Amino acid sequence: MSVSFIRRIASPKKALTAAALAAATAGMALTAAPAQAATTEASSAQAIAHKMIPDAAQFNAFSKIVEHESGWNPSATNSSSGAYGLVQALPGSKMSAAGSDWKTNPATQIKWGLDYMNSRYGSPAQAWSFWQANGWY
Template identity: 45%
Template sequence: MLFSFVAAMGFLLVNVVDPYAGAVASPTFNAADRFAGQDAQTFVVSGVVQAASVKRDSYSVKEPPPPPPPPKASTSHSSGGISLPNVVPNPGSAQAYAHTQVLARGWSEQDFSCLVALWNQESGWRVNAMNTSMGSSPSTAPYGIPQAYPGGKMASAGADWATNPRTQINWGLGYIAARGTPCSIWNSYGGSY
């Protein structure tokens, strides 16, 4: 402990008292010439000062084009007074596949809009959506895009029912077709759950 105190004080006192202070006061001390007789720095100032010219770039702002008006909803099927938007699915998506299958069954664009609204509420179109309050696994709980209950019922549409949106959509459309159309199912709930 004493050694560490002495060592710390030694480091501190070296900075307080310059060990070379006595040598500088000596008449024989000569400071080293660091620049070999040259000035350390030279700076030449001319007598003429020119103002710097400053130029600012210009820019312009363009208003974005207005969005196109939404398409008119078809009136082939009644949706119970509830306004459902026409839906244009993204190519290659589960909704795009469902759209082709809805039309292949002879249903209308309005039926597709009802299907989108129905499955938006059921699962948000997520292939792995599961209602865990009614079961603990995909085979026992409401599962998938159509929320089949239990999810294992979709195995009748394909062995890949737990992961393939097309298999789930095919099963779900068959389920709906046995009970009516997407709009009749949607209307039976009054347009919401």
């Protein structure tokens, strides 16, 4: 091991930077538990949506809307309007039509959101087109 490498990792700040760089290079992330939990919850909701929406174009459109609306957070709440969940239903209780577990189950929220997009716009892709033109759907 070279002396310069040892000097680089001698300070804790530099050691953390080196570890973060090594982790990033290896495709890993160093995050705090709450951020990791949110990321895990979001990726889980995305996986559920992908299974429910197998068409790539429709999934991508649905995903873009959800990313803008809630960041894939199933408990996202708009403090000014009260809109709730992945798809920001207003009121959130509308999602009870898809299941009584609408407050906590991303699959129920995805089902309701997909049904809403299909009935109101014809498809998630058409809902995304509307969202792009108006900033809401």
